Amino acid sequence: MQKLWGGRFTKSTDSFTDHFHSSIGFDSRMYHEDITGSMAHAAMLGKQGIIPQEDADLIVKTLGEILEDIEAGKVTFDEKAEDIHMNMETILISRIGDVGKKLHTGRSRNDQVALDTRMYTKKEITEIKALVKNLLVELNTLAEAHTETILPGYTHLQRAQPVTLAHHLLAYVEMFKRDYDRLCDAYKRTDVLPLGSGALATTTYPLDRYFVAEQLGFAAISANSMDGVSDRDFCVELVSDLSMLMMHLSRFCEEIILWSSHEFRFIELDDAYATGSSIMPQKKNPDMAELIRGKTGRVYGHLMGLLTTLKGLPLAYNKDMQEDKEALFDAIDTVKMCLPVFTNMIATMTVKKDNMLQAAKGGFTNATDAADWLVKQGVPFRDAHSIIGHLVLYCIEHNTNLDDLSLEEYQAISPVFNESVYDAISVKQCVEARNVIGGPSKAMTTKAIADNKAYLEKL
Ligand code: ARG
Numbered sequence: 001m002q003k004l005w006g007g008r009f010t011k012s013t014d015s016f017t018d019h020f021h022s023s024i025g026f027d028s029r030m031y032h033e034d035i036t037g038s039m040a041h042a043a044m045l046g047k048q049g050i051i052p053q054e055d056a057d058l059i060v061k062t063l064g065e066i067l068e069d070i071e072a073g074k075v076t077f078d079e080k081a082e083d084i085h086m087n088m089e090t091i092l093i094s095r096i097g098d099v100g101k102k103l104h105t106g107r108s109r110n111d112q113v114a115l116d117t118r119m120y121t122k123k124e125i126t127e128i129k130a131l132v133k134n135l136l137v138e139l140n141t142l143a144e145a146h147t148e149t150i151l152p153g154y155t156h157l158q159r160a161q162p163v164t165l166a167h168h169l170l171a172y173v174e175m176f177k178r179d180y181d182r183l184c185d186a187y188k189r190t191d192v193l194p195l196g197s198g199a200l201a202t203t204t205y206p207l208d209r210y211f212v213a214e215q216l217g218f219a220a221i222s223a224n225s226m227d228g229v230s231d232r233d234f235c236v237e238l239v240s241d242l243s244m245l246m247m248h249l250s251r252f253c254e255e256i257i258l259w260s261s262h263e264f265r266f267i268e269l270d271d272a273y274a275t276g277s278s279i280m281p282q283k284k285n286p287d288m289a290e291l292i293r294g295k296t297g298r299v300y301g302h303l304m305g306l307l308t309t310l311k312g313l314p315l316a317y318n319k320d321m322q323e324d325k326e327a328l329f330d331a332i333d334t335v336k337m338c339l340p341v342f343t344n345m346i347a348t349m350t351v352k353k354d355n356m357l358q359a360a361k362g363g364f365t366n367a368t369d370a371a372d373w374l375v376k377q378g379v380p381f382r383d384a385h386s387i388i389g390h391l392v393l394y395c396i397e398h399n400t401n402l403d404d405l406s407l408e409e410y411q412a413i414s415p416v417f418n419e420s421v422y423d424a425i426s427v428k429q430c431v432e433a434r435n436v437i438g439g440p441s442k443a444m445t446t447k448a449i450a451d452n453k454a455y456l457e458k459l
Pocket of ligand 1: 023027083109317
């Protein structure tokens with residue numbers, strides 16, 4: 001097979017080399033973008049009189065037919081034609097001969113691949129945003145059902161202060177809202193048309209780049225042709241955003257794994273989102289959560305891979321950049337699998353409220369509130385801290401907790417104590433009294449849930 005670029009070559013490429021440098025195995029997924037990009041380019045060439053209008057029309061029409069044939073499974077790509085761009089051009093020429101040879105006028109694969117990758121990335125960002133929105137809606141709905149479900153909040157994985165499940169879930173809502181915003185931001189920088197940059201220095205033809213941008217729905221056109229063909233920041237930025245998103249999913253998965261253990265028993269995963277053991281009949285394993293946690297590493301890996309691929313590249317295009325696609329695609333595919341699995345997993349889990357409450361009552365999660373109660377009686381905080389510290393030690397030695405001490409036991413350590421301390425240190429009161437913006441009280445979480453609803457409606 002004669003290469004489209006074969007003019008100055010006297011020998012054909014070594015067949016293993018063909019296999020080595022071909023990218024059709026993975027870039028064929030950009031066929032739709034390649035075709036629509038070419039249609040807009042051909043239409044512009046015709047409009048500008050760079051090629052005859054009837055040739056442009058024939059090219060556009062034939063590209064449409066090729067698209068239909070691809071979608072009907074009637075087209076096979078050829079590794080020898082290297083990539084999606086040259087496969088498409090080869091097919092076009094095989095159908096309309098010399099007219100097809102005019103399509104590549106004023107264009108290079110360098111600006112073409114940058115165009116296709118940006119179009120593909122824009123489409124995927126939009127899809128991922130919808131998946132993140134679904135997750136946000138699910139989390140906010142779940143939070144609404146649990147504004148009074150008390151569980152321990154942890155620091156150092158030691159019980160710290162009581163919170164509610166709503167408050168805990170709303171923390172993740174904040175993280176995923178930031179992830180959503182980052183995706184919107186990445187979209188803006190991806191939404192720039194590179195076509196017209198040529199190989200690196202534009203072209204001598206009177207291209208109308210704004211026309212192409214409008215046809216393809218780009219908000220802006222690239223301002224420098226060397227940057228236009230060599231910029232892959234948008235890939236790095238998206239994979240970085242996806243890494244952060246995976247980090248958030250992974251942290252949550254870690255909690256799901258802990259919470260479903262027999263040691264916690266805070267939740268039970270639905271049978272549809274858990275697996276058994278091939279040997280231990282009693283097991284119900286949180287495999288989906290573990291897999292999401294595990295896949296986070298591969299997305300981080302792609303980020304490092306991309307950054308490293310790009311770090312030493314002189315301007316403008318270098319073939320190294322072909323390595324961007326598998327990293328980008330796999331990061332996107334991974335996130336698109338993890339998000340719905342995670343959303344369904346948490347939507348279907350059973351919350352064991354009693355176990356959460358029992359855990360919140362143990363572990364002295366109300367010790368801060370006991371100290372705060374003393375402060376409200378006029379005891380300086382540092383002294384109050386020390387008094388409660390002694391009481392906690394007393395409880396540990398006597399295997400009891402602050403709620404169950406008698407008033408005499410309290411007063412033996414400080415005469416300031418009276419009956420009203422018991423109310424102040426009930427876990428419910430500990431939560432409700434934290435009525436500061438951002439806090440776990442029912443009033444505050446209810447307000448946050450309403451704010452989130454308003455935010456989600458606007459997305
Ligand atoms: N398949 C190539 C890539 O993904 C397309 C651009 C090739 N350009 C070139 N001058 N070899 O980067």
